[in-house]
Amino acid sequence: MKELLEANDRLAGDNRAYFASRHVLAVNLMGSPGSGKTTLISAIAKELGGIPVGVVEGDIASSIDAENLEKQGIRSSQINTCGECHLDSRVIRDGADQVDLKNGILFIENVGNLICPAEFDLGENVRLLAASVPEGDDKPYKYVPMFSYADAVVLTKCDLKEAVGFDSGRFEKGLRAVSQAPVFEVGLKSGRQPQGVKTVADYLRKKYDALKKA
């Protein structure tokens, strides 16, 4: 396992150089199954006004997500991990080559898993975690490695807070025990809190602008 992680980290360095040479901001988007990662990507893409967007889609099976994104005009490649529970640096490079993005933001949608992806650096610039309200307010207490790994947290499906009895204070307290990451709240189905998506897009645009200047 140690050797595997070391090999991954070396390739992550290569990916980082590859993204930099193309002026690409790479965003590793992680989260549980059904936390709303694909929906979030298409919503953010609409708010990025003009910045080219590409997606590398990771799944253990199926190409449902990449097909949906392509229908919306978002350039995507699908990586099937054949049962593997995370993406690693090696497969990312293949996926990125297929998307062939320059001067833009590349989302890497990781496999739905709140544990294993936090061990694999992909050479990304930003680690974004989609945590959904129905998963519960206790998740930061239980999935510490992931919540401390993320640079920013997007709390999705906020329109369901009342229906599932989500305690925002409890969530915040658990998160703050392990992380200083900003939290963006979104609720896309109902159209409530769509401004949250704009805030995530602004956050990423700033990172992208800084990278272009560097």
Next chain:
Amino acid sequence: MKELLEANDRLAGDNRAYFASRHVLAVNLMGSPGSGKTTLISAIAKELGGIPVGVVEGDIASSIDAENLEKQGIRSSQINTCGECHLDSRVIRDGADQVDLKNGILFIENVGNLICPAEFDLGENVRLLAASVPEGDDKPYKYVPMFSYADAVVLTKCDLKEAVGFDSGRFEKGLRAVSQAPVFEVGLKSGRQPQGVKTVADYLRKKYDALKKA
């Protein structure tokens, strides 16, 4: 990885013999983070009328779930996997020894993960999958190993079907492509479809009675 799985399978055989010698039906309960596994266990326990129940709780961190179950009078032991993404046969034996159940049903609540636990036989008699409605109706298409591994599926949080636009037909079609497992629908927060829990309890009671007779 192959050696690790072989070692696990040998210990799974030992666990199976251990459970049989104690007339214990072991239920490996799997599902995504926040799919409602702990809530389901306490609801089923109430419907099992008289059959002793114990729980081995798996989590990568915290003892929130075991504490909650103990408060409800359900004998529990907590296993922290220290970051590991699944339970394996070795840790199960320690947890089961702590609970020290005889003539009853032992729930093994696996780590919240829709991928990795499907590779590790724990010596259980029944593999139960909690899949929650907010995770989406596309999950059987994407998480094929887990959906084909389960003996029975409990669809939780069914009271949210309308709010999240869950298509039962699509879910069923995806599941039937890989499995003949029965599906039990429950919705515990709203009190709608509580009869679903009774059906799960009946299903487990039958398995337990068969084991006692064997």
